[in-house]
Amino acid sequence: MDFQARLSRLANVCVKVGVNVQPGQELIVTAPLEASAFVQQIARSAYQCGSPLVTCLYDDPQLIRDRFEFADEVSLDHPPTWVYQRVADALAQGAARLYVAGPYPDLLTGIAADKIVRVHRAIALASNAESALTAASRINWSAVPFVTRSWAKQVFPDLPGDEAVRALWDAVFEVTRVDSADPCAAWDEHNLTLKARREALQSRQFAALRCFDGRTDLTVGLIDGHRWIGGTVVAANGVEGTCNIPTEEVFTSPHSAGTEGHVHFSRPLALAGALVENLYVEFREGRVTAAKADRGLDTFEALIASDEGARRLGEIGLVPNRSKISDTGLLFYSALFDENAASHLAFGQSYSACVLPDASDPSRPDRGANQSALHIDGMFGQASMNVDGVSRDGHVTPIMRGGDFVI
Amino acid sequence: MDFQARLSRLANVCVKVGVNVQPGQELIVTAPLEASAFVQQIARSAYQCGSPLVTCLYDDPQLIRDRFEFADEVSLDHPPTWVYQRVADALAQGAARLYVAGPYPDLLTGIAADKIVRVHRAIALASNAESALTAASRINWSAVPFVTRSWAKQVFPDLPGDEAVRALWDAVFEVTRVDSADPCAAWDEHNLTLKARREALQSRQFAALRCFDGRTDLTVGLIDGHRWIGGTVVAANGVEGTCNIPTEEVFTSPHSAGTEGHVHFSRPLALAGALVENLYVEFREGRVTAAKADRGLDTFEALIASDEGARRLGEIGLVPNRSKISDTGLLFYSALFDENAASHLAFGQSYSACVLPDASDPSRPDRGANQSALHIDGMFGQASMNVDGVSRDGHVTPIMRGGDFVI
Numbered sequence: 001m002d003f004q005a006r007l008s009r010l011a012n013v014c015v016k017v018g019v020n021v022q023p024g025q026e027l028i029v030t031a032p033l034e035a036s037a038f039v040q041q042i043a044r045s046a047y048q049c050g051s052p053l054v055t056c057l058y059d060d061p062q063l064i065r066d067r068f069e070f071a072d073e074v075s076l077d078h079p080p081t082w083v084y085q086r087v088a089d090a091l092a093q094g095a096a097r098l099y100v101a102g103p104y105p106d107l108l109t110g111i112a113a114d115k116i117v118r119v120h121r122a123i124a125l126a127s128n129a130e131s132a133l134t135a136a137s138r139i140n141w142s143a144v145p146f147v148t149r150s151w152a153k154q155v156f157p158d159l160p161g162d163e164a165v166r167a168l169w170d171a172v173f174e175v176t177r178v179d180s181a182d183p184c185a186a187w188d189e190h191n192l193t194l195k196a197r198r199e200a201l202q203s204r205q206f207a208a209l210r211c212f213d214g215r216t217d218l219t220v221g222l223i224d225g226h227r228w229i230g231g232t233v234v235a236a237n238g239v240e241g242t243c244n245i246p247t248e249e250v251f252t253s254p255h256s257a258g259t260e261g262h263v264h265f266s267r268p269l270a271l272a273g274a275l276v277e278n279l280y281v282e283f284r285e286g287r288v289t290a291a292k293a294d295r296g297l298d299t300f301e302a303l304i305a306s307d308e309g310a311r312r313l314g315e316i317g318l319v320p321n322r323s324k325i326s327d328t329g330l331l332f333y334s335a336l337f338d339e340n341a342a343s344h345l346a347f348g349q350s351y352s353a354c355v356l357p358d359a360s361d362p363s364r365p366d367r368g369a370n371q372s373a374l375h376i377d378g379m380f381g382q383a384s385m386n387v388d389g390v391s392r393d394g395h396v397t398p399i400m401r402g403g404d405f406v407i
Numbered sequence: 408m409d410f411q412a413r414l415s416r417l418a419n420v421c422v423k424v425g426v427n428v429q430p431g432q433e434l435i436v437t438a439p440l441e442a443s444a445f446v447q448q449i450a451r452s453a454y455q456c457g458s459p460l461v462t463c464l465y466d467d468p469q470l471i472r473d474r475f476e477f478a479d480e481v482s483l484d485h486p487p488t489w490v491y492q493r494v495a496d497a498l499a500q501g502a503a504r505l506y507v508a509g510p511y512p513d514l515l516t517g518i519a520a521d522k523i524v525r526v527h528r529a530i531a532l533a534s535n536a537e538s539a540l541t542a543a544s545r546i547n548w549s550a551v552p553f554v555t556r557s558w559a560k561q562v563f564p565d566l567p568g569d570e571a572v573r574a575l576w577d578a579v580f581e582v583t584r585v586d587s588a589d590p591c592a593a594w595d596e597h598n599l600t601l602k603a604r605r606e607a608l609q610s611r612q613f614a615a616l617r618c619f620d621g622r623t624d625l626t627v628g629l630i631d632g633h634r635w636i637g638g639t640v641v642a643a644n645g646v647e648g649t650c651n652i653p654t655e656e657v658f659t660s661p662h663s664a665g666t667e668g669h670v671h672f673s674r675p676l677a678l679a680g681a682l683v684e685n686l687y688v689e690f691r692e693g694r695v696t697a698a699k700a701d702r703g704l705d706t707f708e709a710l711i712a713s714d715e716g717a718r719r720l721g722e723i724g725l726v727p728n729r730s731k732i733s734d735t736g737l738l739f740y741s742a743l744f745d746e747n748a749a750s751h752l753a754f755g756q757s758y759s760a761c762v763l764p765d766a767s768d769p770s771r772p773d774r775g776a777n778q779s780a781l782h783i784d785g786m787f788g789q790a791s792m793n794v795d796g797v798s799r800d801g802h803v804t805p806i807m808r809g810g811d812f813v814i
Contacts, residue, residue, distance in 0.1 A: 026485075033465065036440055040469050044477045052482030054474070055490055058440065058465040062447050067461070070451045075459030078433075082500070083462055086493025093489070 001179070003169070009178045010144070011041035013245060015049060017187040018142030019096045020241040023050030028087055030057045031100035035146040038100065051096075057087070061104045061150075068111045068119075076118045079126040088129035094237070097134060097141035102148040103334050105270060113299045116272040121306055124373040136352040140239035145172055145246075145336055154333050175246045175324045175337070191242060194231030198250045200407050201228045201318075204397065206389035208258065209316060211343070213384040218283070220316050220345070221258020223367045225356040228252045233353070248325055248340040251317035253354035256370035257286035259313050266342060267379040270333045274299040279378060286312050288347075304347055309372025315346035315354075321383050321403025335377040343381030343400070348372035408586070410576070416585045417551070418448035420652060422456060424594040425549030426503045427648040430457030435494055437464045438507035442553040445507065458503075464494070468511045468557075475518045475526075483525045486533040495536035501644070504541060504548035509555040510741050512677060520706045523679040528713050531780035543759040547646035552579055552653075552743055561740050582653045582731045582744070598649060601638030605657045607814050608635045608725075611804065613796035615665065616723060618750070620791040625690070627723050627752075628665020630774045632763040635659045640760070655732055655747040658724035660761035663777035664693035666720050673749060674786040677740045681706040686785060693719050695754075711754055716779025722753035722761075728790050728810025742784040750788030750807070755779035 001009075015021050027046045031039045036058070043054040068076075091097055108116055124131075134141045152164035159167060173179055180186035208221045230250030234240045262282045269276040276296035282289050288304060288311045291297065304310045317339060325332075325341040332338050350369035358367055387400040389407075399407045408416075422428050434453045438446045443465070450461040475483075498504055515523055531538075541548045559571035566574060580586055587593035615628045637657030641647045672686040683703035689696050695711060695718045698704065711717045724746060732739075732748040739745050757776035765774055794807040796814075806814045 024482075033440060033443055036467055036469070039467065040473060043470050043473055047474065047477035047479070050479060052478060052485035053487055054470065055487065056465075056467060056470060058463075058467070060443055060446065060463060060465070062443070063450050063461065063463060066447060066450055067454065070454035071459060072454075072457060075431075078459035080460055080462065082493050082497035082502075086489045086496070089493075090489035095489075 006169075006173050006178050007038055008041045009183050010173065010176055011038060011045045013176060013178065013183050013187060014098060014142060014144045015042055015045040017184055018144055018242050018245045019098050019140055020239050021046045021049045021051050021096050022140075022239055025051055026090065026095035027051050027054045027098060028057065028090060028095050029054065029098045029100060030059060031146065032059050032061060032102040032104070032148060034148055035100050035102055038146055042098065042100075061107050065107055065111075068108065068115055073115070076115055077122050079122045081126045084127040084130050088133060091130060091133050091139050096139060096239075099141075099143040100146045101143055101334070101336055102146035103151040103270070104148060105154040105333055106150050108272070113272065113274060113302050117302045117306060120272055121373060128373070131349070132352070135349065137233050137235045139237055140235045140241040141243060142241055143244050143336060145176075145334065147172055151334070155330060171328045171330055175328065177324070187242065191231035194247070194250060197405065197407075198228040198230040201250060201252070201389070201399070204389055204391070206397070207392045208390040209399070210388045210390055211263070211380065212386055213382070215264040216262065216380060216385070218259065218261040218263040219390070220313065221255040221286075223253055223255045223355060223369055225358055225367055226252045227354050227356050229351070229354060244336060244340070246325060246337065246340055248323040249317040249319045249344075251315055251351075251354070253350040253369045254313040254316055255286065255368040256309065256312045256314075256350075257368060259283040259286045263345065263380050265378045265380050266382040267331060267338055268333065269296075269300065269376065269378045270335070271296070271299050271303060271376060275333070276300045288312070303374060303376060306374060307372050309370050310348045310374045310376070312347070312370045312372075313345055314348050314350040314370040314372065314375060315344075315377070317344045317346075318387060318400065318405075319343050319381055320400075320405055321381060321385070338379050339377045342379040343385060343387070344377050344379045346378070347376045348374035413576075413580050413585050414445055415448045416590050417580065417583055418445060418452045420583060420585065420590050420594060421505060421549060421551045422449060422452040424591055425551055425649050425652045426505050426547055427646050428453045428456045428458050428503050429646055432458055433497065433502035434458050434461045434505060435464065435497055435502050436461065436505045436507060437466065438553065439466045439468060439509040439511070439555060441555055442507050442509050445553055449505065449507075468514050472514055472518075475515065475522055480522070483522055484529050486529045488533045491530075491534040491537050495540060498537060498540050498546050503546060503646075506548070506550040507553045508550055508741070508743055509553035510558040510561075510677070511555060512561040512740055513557050515679070520679065520681060520709050524709045524713060527679055527710075528780060535780070538756070539759070542756065544640050544642045546644055547642045547648040548650060549648055550651050550743060552583075552741065554579055558741070562737060578735045578737055582735065584731070594649065598638035601654070601657060604812065604814075605635040605637040608657060608659070608796075608806070611796055611798070613804070614799045615797040616806070617795045617797055618670070618787065619793050620789070622671040623669065623787055623792070625666065625668040625670040626797070627720065628662040628693075630660055630662045630762060630776055632765055632774055633659045634761050634763050636758070636761060651743060651747070653732060653744065653747055655730040656724040656726045656751075658722055658758075658761070660757040660776045661720040661723055662693065662775040663716070663719045664775065666690040666693045670752065670787050672785045672787050673789040674738060674745055675740065676703075676707065676783065676785045677742070678703070678706050678710060678783060682740070683707045695719070710781060710783060713781060714779050716777050717755050717781045717783070719754070719777045719779075720752055721755050721757040721777040721779065721782060722751075722784070724751045724753075725794060725807065725812075726750050726788055727807075727812055728788060728792070745786050746784045749786040750792060750794070751784050751786045753785070754783040755781035
């Protein structure tokens with residue numbers, strides 16, 4: 001199959017399985033400039049599903065970098081409120097949302113970490129209303145990858161540019177099931193597997209998860225009334241979509257004060273343009289008390305210092321060590337892939353959709369779920385990892401052994 | 408001088424002479440995808456002027472065409488309200504605005520005129536708040552050209568693609584004074600000439616203008632308390648900018664019921680993707696009563712039928728027959744150029760900045776200025792054109808003879 005045909009199939013998966021655009025529903029896409037040919041395929045697919053209007057907000061990476069180089073430093077805290085607020089309004093009025101994520105890992109090389117953090121924080125504040133709508137599954141939305149030249153070069157540093165781009169697209173098409181005979185049917189089947197896993201965990205309502213191997217021993221307390229999410233999500237508007245393409249994970253919300261122990265992150269974290277390698281973190285009463293890394297520690301520490309919730313956990317996701325993503329053997333340096341290649345934790349904001357409504361105590365709608373302007377994923381899963389579910393009475397149920405599900 | 412240096416000079420003219428971006432002022436740019444290198448120069452220049460944030464809303468021409476081809480026809484009336492409303496919000500809160508106009512004359516070839524009109528009307532309604540802010544000079548804004556391949560091919564149909572693009576850029580750089588020793592100083596001098604012309608007309612307060620040559624005899628009644636505009640404008644926010652780069656015109660607002668006679672348009676009108684050639688129009692009591700054209704009459708008639716004001720005049724602009732633009736000898740098929748190459752009329756919306764406040768009759772703030780969702784320019788000026796100013800007592804003052812100013 002030629003490249004355009006595969007790209008068109010990926011656009012169909014995004015629109016039909018990912019967002020599941022409904023007749024009469026506007027679609028708002030964000031994408032980098034270099035993805036315009038893909039966006040055009042997405043728009044065609046959405047129009048064929050009955051969307052009246054597809055709007056793409058194109059990101060220009062060069063403009064992002066130039067602001068750091070040419071704007072007055074004091075202006076980096078200036079919040080781009082209007083850019084995000086109207087998108088939130090449109091979503092609240094019924095639009096669907098698609099994020100085409102094209103990473104530019106070398107974009108901010110040489111820019112000081114504290115400047116990057118300031119811009120990230122201003123954007124996070126400005127986009128708060130939008131993030132709240134998607135995180136709480138108020139609307140149908142999805143995120144999907146796009147191979148940029150910059151990203152391909154990072155994943156395949158030894159290949160010439162065009163070959164690296166081709167090789168990364170091959171991997172993306174493989175893990176997004178585009179090369180299956182019927183990609184949408186393959187997704188339906190995969191989503192059923194994730195549903196069975198999430199329902200098995202959901203019915204147990206473990207008090208905590210203990211993750212352990214030779215280098216990690218971490219107990220993550222879960223909130224009372226947590227919800228496991230994975231595969232499809234039925235949003236509050238009634239539309240069933242798949243928020244991440246690809247996805248292999250089931251995940252839920254820790255209690256913000258319930259994590260104890262230490263964890264070694266098995267893969268680098270790609271944060272604000274920097275790589276954090278071999279990160280090791282200790283927790284007490286839910287809070288980071290110490291951190292070490294071979295590289296990028298300053299970026300990690302600057303980010304988790306940006307508010308109190310950034311020092312605490314907002315997500316734990318479980319992923320089998322063998323999956324379409326981990327079978328590629330690649331490190332993608334992208335949360336959308338790597339968090340689906342291995343079990344992971346996230347510092348910062350919880351997904352409010354992971355918290356069941358609590359009729360008995362309306363004064364604590366969050367039930368201890370974490371609050372932050374940030375959400376930073378880090379992978380700790382690997383072939384040696386074990387996970388136990390610990391019930392309220394101390395009973396232990398094996399969930400994963402040697403990196404694979406046993407529940 | 409190489410192309411990048413000239414493009415950078417044009418960006419400087421846009422930012423400093425056109426918009427006149429102020430320290431602390433956000434800049435919102437609209438541009439086609441293919442103009443991204445130019446937008447990056449604009450952003451650098453704006454950041455150097457102290458702007459805290461430059462945001463570009465990129466237009467993707469292919470998405471515009473694909474909507475006509477793939478969306479359900481009924482959805483063409485769907486107004487993209489949020490897309491425009493958020494920009495209006497930002498402008499009302501202090502941002503400046505720059506439109507990078509890159510024409511795509513062949514974009515909508517084969518699409519039915521009535522469909523195009525429906526989409527235009529929906530956009531005009533949705534962008535009403537923004538248009539009101541710019542038309543009334545509430546904020547500093549500017550429009551500037553960008554040479555697309557599609558446009559270059561239209562202007563130079565006999566040249567190969569790359570040569571056509573080069574030739575049109577040469578013309579654009581010439582008329583935007585980029586090749587002057589000091590482009591911004593050349594603009595300051597030119598703007599002083601336009602200021603002298605507009606003040607001479609302003610002080611006369613003619614009751615009407617009579618435009619006549621062998622094929623045209625049209626009397627355009629002006630509103631009481633009209634204002635002539637040309638060169639720089641001091642917006643309500645106190646910032647002095649130049650709304651069009653290039654500009655050669657002085658213009659004001661007719662009374663919506665005050666036009667009598669007939670006019671032959673000396674250049675084609677480029678409307679909604681179609682060309683209207685050899686247009687001839689008759690007026691009675693301000694209203695179009697008959698129209699003829701060699702080509703494109705259906706598009707013109709569909710547009711002026713879209714509301715009552717679209718059948719009436721909202722602008723008359725006077726331009727000498729010899730100017731940097733007309734000296735190129737080119738037909739640009741773009742209002743930004745052609746309306747500055749020759750005297751012109753516009754059907755539809757008046758510029759509210761052309762109406763002086765009327766303290767004696769607050770019930771008629773518009774004083775008979777025209778209202779419409781549309782604004783369609785057409786050129787009638789040529790080497791044979793004469794214009795007289797007619798005062799309230801019938802006294803006649805020659806303004807232009809044989810295409811040139813004599814006032």
